[in-house]
Amino acid sequence: MTTRSRLTIAAHVVFIVAFIGLWELASSHDLLDRTFFGRPSGIALFLWKGFVTDGKLWLELGYTLFGAAVSFLAGSIAAVSVGLLFMVVPRFHRAAEPYLTLLNAMPRIALAPLFLLWFGLGVGSKIAVGCSLTFFIVLSATVAGIRGANSDHTILSRALGASQRQVFFKVTLPSAVPVIFSGLRLGLIFALLGVVGAELIAAEHGLGQTLAYLQSTFSMDGVMGLLFLLALLGLGVTALMNRLERSLLAWQ
Amino acid sequence: MQNLAVPAVALERDNAPDAHAIELRDLTVRFGTGTGSVLAVDRVSFSLAPGEFVSLVGPSGCGKTTILNLLTGLLTDRPEGDVRVLGKSPSAGNPDIAYMLARDSLLPWRTALGNAVYGMEIRGVPRSKCEEQAMMLLQRVGLGDFADKYPKALSHGMRQRCALARTFALQSPVFLMDEPFGALDAQTKLQLEDVLMDLWSANKRTVVFVTHDLAEAVALSDRVIVMSARPGRIVADVRIELPRPRNVRALQKDTTFHKLYARLWSLLEQGMSSHDH
Ligand SMILES: Nc1ncnc2c1ncn2[C@@H]1O[C@H](COP(=O)(O)OP(=O)(O)OP(=O)(O)O)[C@@H](O)[C@H]1O
Ligand SMILES: [Mg+2]
Numbered sequence: 438m439t440t441r442s443r444l445t446i447a448a449h450v451v452f453i454v455a456f457i458g459l460w461e462l463a464s465s466h467d468l469l470d471r472t473f474f475g476r477p478s479g480i481a482l483f484l485w486k487g488f489v490t491d492g493k494l495w496l497e498l499g500y501t502l503f504g505a506a507v508s509f510l511a512g513s514i515a516a517v518s519v520g521l522l523f524m525v526v527p528r529f530h531r532a533a534e535p536y537l538t539l540l541n542a543m544p545r546i547a548l549a550p551l552f553l554l555w556f557g558l559g560v561g562s563k564i565a566v567g568c569s570l571t572f573f574i575v576l577s578a579t580v581a582g583i584r585g586a587n588s589d590h591t592i593l594s595r596a597l598g599a600s601q602r603q604v605f606f607k608v609t610l611p612s613a614v615p616v617i618f619s620g621l622r623l624g625l626i627f628a629l630l631g632v633v634g635a636e637l638i639a640a641e642h643g644l645g646q647t648l649a650y651l652q653s654t655f656s657m658d659g660v661m662g663l664l665f666l667l668a669l670l671g672l673g674v675t676a677l678m679n680r681l682e683r684s685l686l687a688w689q
Numbered sequence: 690m691q692n693l694a695v696p697a698v699a700l701e702r703d704n705a706p707d708a709h710a711i712e713l714r715d716l717t718v719r720f721g722t723g724t725g726s727v728l729a730v731d732r733v734s735f736s737l738a739p740g741e742f743v744s745l746v747g748p749s750g751c752g753k754t755t756i757l758n759l760l761t762g763l764l765t766d767r768p769e770g771d772v773r774v775l776g777k778s779p780s781a782g783n784p785d786i787a788y789m790l791a792r793d794s795l796l797p798w799r800t801a802l803g804n805a806v807y808g809m810e811i812r813g814v815p816r817s818k819c820e821e822q823a824m825m826l827l828q829r830v831g832l833g834d835f836a837d838k839y840p841k842a843l844s845h846g847m848r849q850r851c852a853l854a855r856t857f858a859l860q861s862p863v864f865l866m867d868e869p870f871g872a873l874d875a876q877t878k879l880q881l882e883d884v885l886m887d888l889w890s891a892n893k894r895t896v897v898f899v900t901h902d903l904a905e906a907v908a909l910s911d912r913v914i915v916m917s918a919r920p921g922r923i924v925a926d927v928r929i930e931l932p933r934p935r936n937v938r939a940l941q942k943d944t945t946f947h948k949l950y951a952r953l954w955s956l957l958e959q960g961m962s963s964h965d966h
Contacts, residue, residue: 589794596761597811597859598782607811611798688798688839 472655479658480665487662498666500642501632504560508567509628513575513621515568520579520617524609530580541573545631549638558641567631571624578620582613615686622678626671633667709736709773710863710895711760716770718755729755731920732770739862740893744906746953747916747924748961753899755921757865760897761788774863784812787861787894791868793848795840795855801827801847802836805854812859819858826854830884846877850884857888864896871901878902882909882937890934903957907949908937915953917960924960927953 457477463469464476471479487494523530549566556562586609594604636645644663651659718730730752737743745753758764760774762781772778775785787808795804805823806816814822827836830850832843840848849870856864869885870878882905889896900906906913907929915925929949931940940946 587794589790589792590796592763593788593790593794594811595781596763596786596788597808598784599811603811607807608796611796614798686798688841 472657475657475659475661480662483656483658483662484666494644494647494666497642497644497647500560501629501636501644502670504563504632504636504643505567505625505629507560508564508632509571509625511564512568512571512628513624516572516575516620516624517579517617520576520583523580524583524605537573537576541577545569546634546638549635552635553639558639563632563635563640563643563645566635567628570627570631574627575617575620575624578623579613579617582616582620583609585616586612615689618678618682618686622675622682625674625678629671629674708738710739710741710775711897712736712771712773713756714771716756716759716768716772718752718759718764718766718768720766728920730768731922733916733921733923734770735914735923735926737895737897739895742889742896742898742909742911744898744900744910744913745916746900746903746906746913746957747921748918748957749901750919751916752919752921753916754867757788757867757897757899760863760865761786785861786863786865787856787859789852789856789864789866789869791871793840793845793852795848795851797840800837800839801832801843801851801854804840804851805836805858808855808859822858823854826858826888827851829857829888830854845873846881849873849877849881853881853884853888857892862894864894866896867899868901869898870905878905879938879941885909886935886937903950903953904941904946907931907946907953908935908940913953915956915960925953925956927956 460469460474461477464471464474469476484494523533545566548569549562552562552565556565590608590612591604594608599607632643633645633648636643637649640646644667648660648663648667651663713736714734716730716733717728720727720729733752733756735743745756747753755764759768759772760779762779762783764779774783777783777785795801796807799807802820802823805827806819809819809822810816824833824836827833830853832847832850832854835843835847840851843851849872852869856866870881873881886909898906898909903913908931910929913927913929914923915927916922917924927949931943931945931949
């Protein structure tokens with residue numbers, strides 16, 4: 438590590454410690470209303486209790502992660518398949534496009550109450566919300582990726598005598614992979630967002646449900662703690678996808 | 690020329706051992722129909738003997754790429770006239786032809802070796818043979834140590850070397866090259882021209898080489914065909930009487946080379962102004 442990067446890290450640590458210290462000090466001297474902002478020691482205590490002493494947060498975290506994972510997998514597999522189908526049957530693409538645009542324009546979170554009615558308070562409704570968000574993002578990335586194939590590569594392949602099938606597997610698909618991948622990365626974030634959003638509205642379990650409950654009982658330490666947790670989760674997911682992308686797409 | 694009107698002639702030619710590797714007769718290409726149509730190529734005729742290296746020069750938009758696309762069978766519009774490559778009408782994927790584009794068009798997700806085998810792979814050459822052949826060519830073009838590198842890690846010149854390897858790895862007797870060195874700096878260009886000359890002398894294919902660089906055309910070719918501004922017509926067909934094997938860098942100081950270069954320049958200028966006929 439260079440001295441410069443060590444200095445940067447030290448500066449961040451100083452900033453964070455000062456920020457938390459000020460927050461703690463302000464709330465203990467009643468300069469900052471604890472019922473609105475919580476207080477760092479309370480937040481730490483909440484997380485400690487939730488994950489260590491009684492461990493109840495693990496279950497909620499598990500529900501949320503499971504919902505997000507299923508939404509992501511189902512939504513993106515469906516989206517990539519439909520995207521490939523569009524490419525093989527362009528007429529189907531043209532026919533389906535207006536309906537898809539309409540569906541995509543709908544704010545999916547607003548559909549959550551409907552999904553709750555259809556799929557109940559269990560994991561089904563949040564998966565439906567998460568799926569519907571992921572699907573459209575990954576679908577548009579797949580379509581864009583396939584359209585974006587370099588025409589030089591196609592011309593060269595056709596001049597060499599490549600069949601349509603060969604052009605697809607050797608040129609179109611590999612060149613679409615990076616674009617599809619950035620769609621997948623966004624899709625994973627949105628799967629998490631959809632699931633937490635649905636849980637906030639109504640659910641039996643999950644971090645979103647816990648958040649809504651804590652908010653209604655004015656336990657701000659818990660709300661802040663969960664928000665922090667969700668931010669970490671989002672960060673973790675992005676980091677994971679970046680790692681995967683780097684090892685999978687070494688040629689980029 | 691109407692194809693219908695010449696069955697006897699065509700038959701005769703098909704039976705005779707064909708002396709020409711490439712033959713164009715009264716080729717006319719028009720893009721689009723009606724008032725908006727563009728006459729790109731106007732009654733162009735020329736032919737290449739097997740193993741001949743011929744450059745095609747002319748102002749931008751005079752139909753050079755169009756002629757190559759036509760020979761490759763990539764042109765969808767039906768042209769007038771008669772075109773033969775080794776006695777056959779053009780068709781896409783003709784294994785007799787190897788095409789090299791101006792941009793290297795390397796597949797970025799394949800290594801240099803992966804790109805060098807690409808042409809053979811598409812043409813169904815067995816994998817082990819592909820790799821052996823491609824590796825040999827990468828060494829010939831000076832990329833032996835970069836076989837496992839992705840194009841992003843290669844310089845412009847190296848990428849074009851790789852494209853050369855991919856093209857020469859094909860066993861096609863006819864090469865069509867569209868400004869393959871157009872995007873390179875002068876130094877790298879001279880280097881690659883020598884690489885091309887080496888590869889070509891070792892295994893003489895019939896080459897149609899499109900370029901904007903007259904010095905390049907003179908240095909490499911047996912003949913240089915000069916075309917006029919659009920609609921493209923042939924202005925001159927100049928034989929380059931320079932001994933082979935040639936060293937492109939040494940030629941830069943040769944007086945015959947410079948004379949030919951000057952002559953081509955004036956022909957090209959005539960072609961540019963012969964717009965109104
Ligand atoms: N697919 C097409 N549809 C319509 N017009 C075309 C098409 N392809 C080429 N043309 C026209 O035909 C003419 C010849 O084009 P071509 O690409 O063959 O020129 P060129 O000699 O290769 O030029 P350059 O040196 O700039 O590459 C141009 O005027 C171009 O606009
Ligand atoms: Mg051109």
